[in-house]
Amino acid sequence: xxxxxxxxxxxxxxxxxxxxxFPLVFQxxxxxxxxxxxxxxxxxxxxPKIEWNALVKTAQELGDTSxxxxxxxxxxxxxxxxxxxxxxxxxxxxxxxxxxNCKHNYPISDGIPNMLLAEHEIA
Amino acid sequence: xxxxxxxxxxxxxxPATYETQNVHAIYDTIASHFSSTRYKPWPIIAKFLSRxxxxxxxxxxxxxxxxxxxxxRDGKTWMVGLDRSINLLKFAQNAGDKAREVVLGxxxxxxxxxxxxxxxISIATIHHxxxxxxxxxxxxxxxxxxxxxxxRVLIYVWAIEQDELSKRIIPQGExxxxxxxQDVVVPWVLSKSNIAQNPxxxxxxxxxxxxxxxxxxxxxxxxxxxxxxxxxxxxTIGSVVGQPSSTQGVEIxxxxxxxxxxxxxxxxxxx
Numbered sequence: 194x195x196x197x198x199x200x201x202x203x204x205x206x207x208x209x210x211x212x213x214x215f216p217l218v219f220q221x222x223x224x225x226x227x228x229x230x231x232x233x234x235x236x237x238x239x240x241p242k243i244e245w246n247a248l249v250k251t252a253q254e255l256g257d258t259s260x261x262x263x264x265x266x267x268x269x270x271x272x273x274x275x276x277x278x279x280x281x282x283x284x285x286x287x288x289x290x291x292x293x294n295c296k297h298n299y300p301i302s303d304g305i306p307n308m309l310l311a312e313h314e315i316a
Numbered sequence: 317x318x319x320x321x322x323x324x325x326x327x328x329x330x331p332a333t334y335e336t337q338n339v340h341a342i343y344d345t346i347a348s349h350f351s352s353t354r355y356k357p358w359p360i361i362a363k364f365l366s367r368x369x370x371x372x373x374x375x376x377x378x379x380x381x382x383x384x385x386x387x388x389r390d391g392k393t394w395m396v397g398l399d400r401s402i403n404l405l406k407f408a409q410n411a412g413d414k415a416r417e418v419v420l421g422x423x424x425x426x427x428x429x430x431x432x433x434x435x436x437i438s439i440a441t442i443h444h445x446x447x448x449x450x451x452x453x454x455x456x457x458x459x460x461x462x463x464x465x466x467x468r469v470l471i472y473v474w475a476i477e478q479d480e481l482s483k484r485i486i487p488q489g490e491x492x493x494x495x496x497x498q499d500v501v502v503p504w505v506l507s508k509s510n511i512a513q514n515p516x517x518x519x520x521x522x523x524x525x526x527x528x529x530x531x532x533x534x535x536x537x538x539x540x541x542x543x544x545x546x547x548x549x550x551x552t553i554g555s556v557v558g559q560p561s562s563t564q565g566v567e568i569x570x571x572x573x574x575x576x577x578x579x580x581x582x583x584x585x586x587x
Binding site (some may be wrong): 203227228232235 | 331332370371372373392394396400402405406409414415416417418419420421422425426427428429430432435556
């Protein structure tokens with residue numbers, strides 16, 4: 194499944210696309226919400242590695258506005274629960290991810306994103 | 317099971333096309349049978365994963381059926397699996413009966429935020445790349461994927477030195493002297509019962525043989541590959557101790573052999 198935890202790591206890698214190639218923008222998506230085991234310890238240590246602005250923007254585009262625009266310094270239970278939901282419980286099953294720069298379309302099918310490029314698109 | 321014969325090959329077509337035909341297409345065909353035989357983790361890899369600090373995120377580059385995605389210390393660490401075979405990823409997606417994150421992609425591409433991961437593993441994958449320069453690039457992709465400060469990488473490839481339990485027979489010759497390894501194909505026999513599960517395979521024959529391409533590594537070849545990859549990225553090879561400031565490098569923490577495979581464990585450093 195593509196969840197936002199993975200989306201936060203992916204970037205466009207098409208030939209000559211080196212700037213503004215992150216985050217990819219979801220398009221025509223089909224979502225599924227599935228409960229996952231809450232693991233606050235992991236989220237807390239993972240937090241510094243998240244690209245916060247990309248996560249908040251993407252969550253909002255998918256209709257989840259539970260995260261504050263600015264990354265809070267204080268980490269409380271409510272924030273960890275909201276992060277847990279956004280990162281691990283929203284599954285993107287079908288749709289596509291579009292590069293904000295070169296508009297390359299990475300399709301998602303049965304929960305698997307296809308990051309392959311055609312020969313002429315490879316850097 | 318009797319030992320299977322391994323045959324030497326020469327690659328005389330475009331290596332990307334060769335890999336598509338002799339690696340990717342075969343894994344997509346044998347995925348179901350292959351996955352049913354791949355469940356036991358190798359000890360060195362299990363040990364490496366058991367020592368990963370809490371909260372670290374990793375890339376399993378060439379995840380196959382995702383058997384290492386489950387070694388996440390009960391959720392204290394987390395990995396995303398990348399593979400070129402969509403049919404293997406369908407197994408990886410639910411490895412250990414849990415929802416896993418998988419991405420269809422090539423290990424030669426860099427579809428990630430640079431340095432986004434804390435660690436990366438490449439298990440039994442780089443030996444499927446058909447030229448030295450492609451194998452160097454694959455190592456560079458791993459070094460680019462992990463943190464330049466303390467990122468860890470574990471690479472595991474098929475070795476010319478086979479243990480007694482191996483089911484393979486390696487062609488004799490200069491293999492003990494060579495430092496460049498050997499290009500071979502290894503047969504995968506898909507029996508009728510396994511073919512029946514795969515509607516794309518012919519059903520009229522009793523069994524089908526698929527010859528997968530491997531580059532069998534010579535002793536010392538893997539660490540030489542790492543050094544070449546690191547040099548190409550401007551990284552110093554060796555320990556951080558005594559290095560001048562503003563340098564970045566890679567230290568080889570382990571360089572060994574286990575059960576017919578060579579492995580290296582790497583640590584990136586920056587000062």
